[in-house]
Amino acid sequence: DAGVIQSPRHEVTEMGQEVTLRCKPISGHNSLFWYRQTMMRGLELLIYFNNNVPIDDSGMPEDRFSAKMPNASFSTLKIQPSEPRDSAVYFCASSSVWGATEAFFGQGTRLTVV
């Protein structure tokens, strides 16, 4: 398996634009997590899905953020409209047993909003 795959690796966009980050979890994993990493706040959990169902989105900072998981092999995180303070590295991770086994991280998407 190629591991968790995220795209794009880097994204530079102008303030106010819509940004969509994509994630393909490891096949067979039924839990998917979206994290945001910044120097100031560390690794923050934004939202997680179990069996494609959003379980807890309390970490989503604002209504500008939304996430979907239409099937077991694909998830998106959308920011609309984007703001400079959204600049961060966004990681997607998946695991086979929710919270009880290793979470495998993708390589991340470095988002810069100018």
Place this chain on the structure above:
Amino acid sequence: GENVEQHPSTLSVQEGDSAVIKCTYSDSASNYFPWYKQELGKRPQLIIDIRSNVGEKKDQRIAVTLNKTAKHFSLHITETQPEDSAVYFCAASRGYSTLTFGKGTMLLVSP
């Protein structure tokens, strides 16, 4: 919910010395405690984990200890090498819930 505190935030050691990173957790029901290593510009990767039915686990130069009564766990790295330089994250989970991460410790190993 779970709260994980991690100390120190930075740790500098000489090559060959030992390094210890400590974490405390708040939820007494937590039963899974992984440690992740993140090298600069890379993704976090699991290096060792421990479950609540075990007090200590070793894997070559790294070991983790768990004190359930005190609700703290620690990562021990012996004979540190420059390639151990990275940010280390502890985490806690009670299964069927998400991992809660500590803020991370930047370990710098000087040759």
